[in-house]
Amino acid sequence: MSKQLVVDGIEIHVEGEGTETIVMLHGWPDTYRVWDAQVAELRHRYRCVRFTLPGFDIRKPRRSYSLDATMRVLLHIVNSVSQKQAVILMLHDWGCVFGYEFYMRNKALVSAIIGVDIGDAQSRATNRSRSIGQKMMVRGYQGTLALAWAIGGPLGTALTRGMARLLGAPSPREYISSGMNFPYYILGGGSAGSYSSLVPFVPKVPMLFIYGIRKPFMFHSPQWTENLAAKPGCKVVAMETDHWPMVRQPERFNDIVIGWLEKPAGTAEAEEEDAA
Template sequence: MIDTPAISPIEAWCAVSRLRYSAAGAGERVIALLHGWGDTKEIWHATIAALSARTRVFALDLPGHGGSPLDGAERMQHIAGRVAAFCTAQEIHRITLVGHSMGGNVALELTLTHPHLVERLALVAPAALGSAMPPYTRLYLQDGYGWAALRASLLLYRGLDALARHWRPIAGMERVLPGLRRATCAAHHDPEGLRRLLNGLFANSLDERLDQVCVPTLVINGDRDPIVPAELSRRVAAAIPDAQFVALRGALHHPMDEQPEVFQRVLLEFLA
């Protein structure tokens, strides 16, 4: 079992990058955690606890999520630019990126455009091969019913958020309801902003650029992930020179939340 002491990360705002973030730990080594589409930095709470005992760690709300305004950052290149601006504002010269799903796409984009900045890369179910992802992942982009489906999903999340706030038994069901916690964090996202970001994500398929990644890279995927199937992450790892691939048995799309101890062990071994 990994020793993950209880921590209270500092919550702050970076005016330069216009990003809300959590920060914990200390030291020369710096790690940034980038969440996926529709999530927030809160999915990294357990990961921050595990990492902050060893290093300085930041978890960012990406544009259009949580406490960070979209401000026109609809393309993955724009988001990568704002993460780079965050690093400049924090006087970070070398960083390890851990990116999940859309955050994996952003992490790759930042690594490719700012190779002097990124020293290591961990990709968790990276949405890097947009053209190969399952057709149902584009549901919200379909004309007509896609917009309605997205709004209906957010209304459902808001109902779950209200239930979680007023029904005490839910608060103690940590192992059973990780999906509910994620839904309550996503409940108040702007549907128009999410749709624009999803379109920007699929527009940035990185198939032909992966062989240009020149930093040590780990790719992690749940073997039951329906959003980014493990085979796609195997392809990403195979395309990046000397990248490692690890499949987590029984995990879906959020292994940091579904199997936190297993996920942390794999990540820490790579970072060591």
């Protein structure tokens, strides 16, 4: 079964008829389409809910969303699709940032979390784990995207698409615009609605963390994955991919997710896995 809802002006795609609901949040420079392979597989077992993040839809007028505004939209969406049950969150990139914060503010609404490639990205531990060159790369791409947001228009979008191509992003260029860069502008302190109020993410529900190892720097610290893997019901899996493991190796990714969802309480150990 598939249906569409509209919540706060955002089109919500609901696919599948399972008793549990998975709410999927993408990141930059993607849209709801980044989860195509996951929905195709998971819809036979779960209700899959996905949408393009507020501010990321190229068809809509350009605007930025503060952290609180984003949380309000997510709360409205979850309440609209949850069927009065806690939901599973599947998160990637900025979807992790927003999803982790949503969980910390609304713990009773979340039963489990699947985080993809973003852990304690803004922590001091992650910053210390990076070399000077890696720190420069992070500042370089984030600063470029913040600048593209400030420029806007065709030039800002061209700059954004160029950076997406440089970083190997799988999203089709026709869905990419400077409008989806506002989180980087806010992150740099250039706009109202700063992310400085983000609550440190400490999951108390089962969590699966999947990350790619074939990229120039990580978005988590070694301590973070070690601590997470030691928690009952939690699991850490490294895949031989870049920042988008769910797109690069969808079958392997889906197998990991399904296996964990079927028995999350028995997967406390960390794993370093090669999806050959």
